[in-house]
Amino acid sequence: MEYNKIQLGAILSFIFLVQNIQGWGEEGHAITCKIAQARLTEAAADAVKQLLPAYANNDLSSVCTWADRVKFSLRWTSALHFADTPPKLCNFQYARDCKDLNGVKDRCVVGAINNYTTQLLDYGKDTQHNLTQALLFLSHYMGDVHQPLHTGFTTDKGGNTIDVHWYTRKQNLHHVWDANIIETAEERFYDNNIDEYFKDIQKNITKTWSDEVADWEACSSDETTCPNVYASEGVKDACQYAYKDAPEDATLEDDYFLSRLPIISLRLAQGGVRLAATLNRIFQ
Numbered sequence: 001m002e003y004n005k006i007q008l009g010a011i012l013s014f015i016f017l018v019q020n021i022q023g024w025g026e027e028g029h030a031i032t033c034k035i036a037q038a039r040l041t042e043a044a045a046d047a048v049k050q051l052l053p054a055y056a057n058n059d060l061s062s063v064c065t066w067a068d069r070v071k072f073s074l075r076w077t078s079a080l081h082f083a084d085t086p087p088k089l090c091n092f093q094y095a096r097d098c099k100d101l102n103g104v105k106d107r108c109v110v111g112a113i114n115n116y117t118t119q120l121l122d123y124g125k126d127t128q129h130n131l132t133q134a135l136l137f138l139s140h141y142m143g144d145v146h147q148p149l150h151t152g153f154t155t156d157k158g159g160n161t162i163d164v165h166w167y168t169r170k171q172n173l174h175h176v177w178d179a180n181i182i183e184t185a186e187e188r189f190y191d192n193n194i195d196e197y198f199k200d201i202q203k204n205i206t207k208t209w210s211d212e213v214a215d216w217e218a219c220s221s222d223e224t225t226c227p228n229v230y231a232s233e234g235v236k237d238a239c240q241y242a243y244k245d246a247p248e249d250a251t252l253e254d255d256y257f258l259s260r261l262p263i264i265s266l267r268l269a270q271g272g273v274r275l276a277a278t279l280n281r282i283f284q
Contacts, residue, residue, distance in 0.1 A: 024143045025179030027186070027194050028268060029064035032143040034198050035205070035272025036060065040279060047123055047283035051135045060139060067140035080137075081144050083108035083231050087153040090239040092231040109145045113138060113227040120282045121224065139275060145227050146271035148242045148263070149177045151234035159242060165251040173246055181264050184257055201269050209269065216270050217277035225278040230270075237263055 024032065037060045040048060049058045056063045071078050079100035085092055092110075100107035106115075116138040119129040144150045152158030152174070159173035166180045182197075190196040205213060219226035241263050246252060 024147050025182055026065050028182050029143045030061040031198050031268050032271040033061040033064040033139055036275035039276035044279045044283040051132045053132060063136055064139055066136045079107045080112035081109055082150040082158055083110050084154040084158050085151055085235050087155045090236055092151055092235050094228055109141050109150060110227040110231050112141045113225055117225045117278060142275040143271050145230045146267040147177060148234045148237035149174045151231045152238045162248055164246055167253055177242055181260055185261050201265055205269050213273055216273045224281045
């Protein structure tokens with residue numbers, strides 16, 4: 001799979017001129033990348049430090065929304081943030097679903113994760129790829145594939161065309177899952193402090209979910225990453241949790257919020273753990 005080759009410097013000069021479109025939402029992506037960076041091996045941590053742009057100050061979370069910010073200038077990347085699926089089948093099939101709106105194959109978030117993982121395997125070699133760009137894309141897309149509505153239905157564009165009310169605010173269902181649930185949790189339970197939410201998820205990774213982490217990290221012996229699995233989980237969660245009880249014009253309040261927040265927290269944790277596992281396998 002080939003993507004347009006671009007110069008990172010040109011992107012960075014443009015980055016501050018465009019409005020930030022949020023995938024998981026800025027804070028969701030930051031949490032995913034905070035979890036990942038804290039789990040890197042020494043070799044992977046050094047490689048990430050070398051590849052991060054200087055302005056990031058070795059903080060991967062500070063650039064986790066970079067891929068959203070450049071969608072205006074790099075329009076060819078828009079299709080790489082999601083892998084929408086046929087309505088109500090509740091499964092992901094790469095050959096059927098990984099394509100853009102023009103039917104070009106491999107152009108979806110799963111294909112992008114595979115592509116940028118392969119590029120990063122060139123680290124330490126003479127390569128034509130921009131590995132800083134590859135790291136930023138991979139880190140973001142690993143978050144996106146764990147947001148259930150990034151593998152939502154083609155008919156409603158992953159919930160983007162389903163208008164609901166989040167308590168009293170008119171919103172679309174996709175944005176509820178991108179940002180509103182996380183923001184409401186931080187406001188209600190964490191005194192609007194993203195670090196406290198991050199610490200709570202970290203505690204669950206080491207305690208509540210500790211017996212599951214090895215399974216999250218694992219891929220088959222010949223795979224560096226396995227985004228087909230992540231997307232398959234995501235569309236099942238979309239069917240079971242995101243779309244359920246959230247039709248057009250629904251008002252979503254505490255019943256929806258309190259029952260969906262654990263799913264959001266779990267997916268953030270899985271995304272961070274799997275990003276770290278992928279980077280650790282790349283930079284052995």
